[in-house]
Amino acid sequence: MDISNIDYSERIPNNVDLRSDRRLQRALERWQPNYLDWWRSMGPEGFQEDHVYLRTAISVDAKGWAHFDYVKMPDYRWGIFLTPSENDRKIAFGDHLGRDAWDQVPGEYRNLLRRIIVTQADTEPASVEQQRLLGQTAPSLYDLRNLFQVNVEEGRHLWAMVYLLHRYFGREGREEAEELLERQAGNPDKPRILNVFNEPIEDWLSFFCFAMFTDRDGKFQLGALAESGFSPLARTTRFMLTEEAHHLFVGQTGVERVIRRTAEMMNGDDDANVRPLGGIPLDLIQRYINRWFSLSLDLFGSEVSSNAATFFAQSLKGRFDETRRHEDHRALDEGLIIPVVRGGKLINEEVPLRKAMNESLRDSYIADCEKALVRWNRELKKAKLTYRFTLPNRRFHRHQGEYADHFFSPEGDLMDEMDWRAREDEWLATSDDRAYVASLMECVIEPGRFANWIAPPKRGINNQAIDHAYVKFSGHDRK
Numbered sequence: 348m349d350i351s352n353i354d355y356s357e358r359i360p361n362n363v364d365l366r367s368d369r370r371l372q373r374a375l376e377r378w379q380p381n382y383l384d385w386w387r388s389m390g391p392e393g394f395q396e397d398h399v400y401l402r403t404a405i406s407v408d409a410k411g412w413a414h415f416d417y418v419k420m421p422d423y424r425w426g427i428f429l430t431p432s433e434n435d436r437k438i439a440f441g442d443h444l445g446r447d448a449w450d451q452v453p454g455e456y457r458n459l460l461r462r463i464i465v466t467q468a469d470t471e472p473a474s475v476e477q478q479r480l481l482g483q484t485a486p487s488l489y490d491l492r493n494l495f496q497v498n499v500e501e502g503r504h505l506w507a508m509v510y511l512l513h514r515y516f517g518r519e520g521r522e523e524a525e526e527l528l529e530r531q532a533g534n535p536d537k538p539r540i541l542n543v544f545n546e547p548i549e550d551w552l553s554f555f556c557f558a559m560f561t562d563r564d565g566k567f568q569l570g571a572l573a574e575s576g577f578s579p580l581a582r583t584t585r586f587m588l589t590e591e592a593h594h595l596f597v598g599q600t601g602v603e604r605v606i607r608r609t610a611e612m613m614n615g616d617d618d619a620n621v622r623p624l625g626g627i628p629l630d631l632i633q634r635y636i637n638r639w640f641s642l643s644l645d646l647f648g649s650e651v652s653s654n655a656a657t658f659f660a661q662s663l664k665g666r667f668d669e670t671r672r673h674e675d676h677r678a679l680d681e682g683l684i685i686p687v688v689r690g691g692k693l694i695n696e697e698v699p700l701r702k703a704m705n706e707s708l709r710d711s712y713i714a715d716c717e718k719a720l721v722r723w724n725r726e727l728k729k730a731k732l733t734y735r736f737t738l739p740n741r742r743f744h745r746h747q748g749e750y751a752d753h754f755f756s757p758e759g760d761l762m763d764e765m766d767w768r769a770r771e772d773e774w775l776a777t778s779d780d781r782a783y784v785a786s787l788m789e790c791v792i793e794p795g796r797f798a799n800w801i802a803p804p805k806r807g808i809n810n811q812a813i814d815h816a817y818v819k820f821s822g823h824d825r826k
């Protein structure tokens with residue numbers, strides 16, 4: 348069969364010749380109704396019968412893999428899509444550098460690999476759960492559609508990971524797949540694994556920040572896994588990355604449109620107060636950035652990590668773009684300087700590079716975030732405003748790693764807790780900020796109309812007009 352094309356005649360669309368492995372196919376077909384139950388109960392609330400202009404993958408070619416059409420979300424064709432296997436693929440980093448890549452799980456790495464996959468998998472349904480009520484306050488049909496596109500694709504990413512668990516990890520893998528539908532974002536008894544995936548996303552500015560900063564962690568985690576010596580994981584995550592790009596676009600341009608609208612209301616006056624006009628003040632946006640950026644930084648794990656060293660040594664998880672961006676793929680000789688707190692002072696410590704792999708990935712992530720900041724600031728400059736957004740220092744407001752038990756200003760200076768607490772409200776979105784943003788949220792479902800607090804996008808989806816009916820309602824009552 349042609350690997351780049353996806354078989355849609357099957358109950359589970361796939362390009363992995365699922366039909367040839369009946370046991371696996373049956374196991375996944377048993378999981379499928381549980382997934383759909385989860386989608387109906389934990390997915391977007393109130394829009395399951397509506398027709399949404401969604402893209403669906405029809406091939407894994409880099410160009411033109413997407414097909415756009417109106418789909419009811421529960422009818423979305425979630426499936427299993429891997430990029431084609433490379434003949435003769437070699438391992439690109441770690442202790443196994445240069446050896447044949449693995450098509451099966453190496454027995455001695457089974458548990459570690461399962462843990463890596465489950466941790467990634469858990470984030471996918473989590474974000475759908477976190478975002479389930481947002482449709483009810485969508486600022487436009489364009490945004491509503493984008494939210495749902497992100498949601499169905501996160502559901503597909505869950506499928507991507509569950510396929511690996513079922514196919515390569517036997518009964519334990521199947522049990523993990525069940526548990527992925529049982530944990531719930533924010534549930535105190537059975538929360539999602541990683542902290543930021545339990546945080547509520549209660550308004551659209553939070554959603555855009557989440558898609559900008561937290562989905563971007565996904566880009567870098569998936570990028571590191573796309574280098575894995577375990578080829579099925581590499582091939583799965585490569586295709587996920589192509590879908591992920593749209594999520595990042597939604598986040599980055601979403602924040603950008605809020606900034607553009609606020610700047611428009613400020614009309615060149617740095618002291619203008621946009622609250623009476625129903626706009627979102629720039630300093631409030633900065634506090635949202637500080638919150639979501641710092642929460643997302645925690646996802647990369649500890650600055651100094653022997654787990655990260657093990658993942659790299661065992662050729663399971665590389666660095667971002669390992670092959671193209673790095674030369675020494677064993678990473679045995681170099682070190683990385685990491686500022687750490689010792690005796691109440693911040694001092695530089697050199698850490699063997701393998702132990703600093705999380706920090707290396709965090710470096711790549713921060714550099715990527717900076718690019719968006721440049722674009723956002725360009726909006727301010729164009730509007731003749733002097734305000735500029737900044738990313739807080741990586742040590743600010745951390746709950747994981749070296750800096751978790753200390754207090755740092757957004758500039759990265761060590762502070763004592765009292766002083767920090769006294770200024771916390773200047774730096775992080777306060778309950779007042781959130782209440783104000785919440786007060787602006789309204790559901791706008793007239794094609795081409797946008798809520799007052801956000802500018803329209805520059806263009807529509809898939810060359811459609813901005814006032815295209817991106818969602819067609821089925822006529823039932825809307826709450």
Ligand SMILES: [Fe+2]
Nearest residue numbers: 471501504565
């Ligand atoms: Fe995802």
Ligand SMILES: [Fe+2]
Nearest residue numbers: 562565591594
């Ligand atoms: Fe995503």
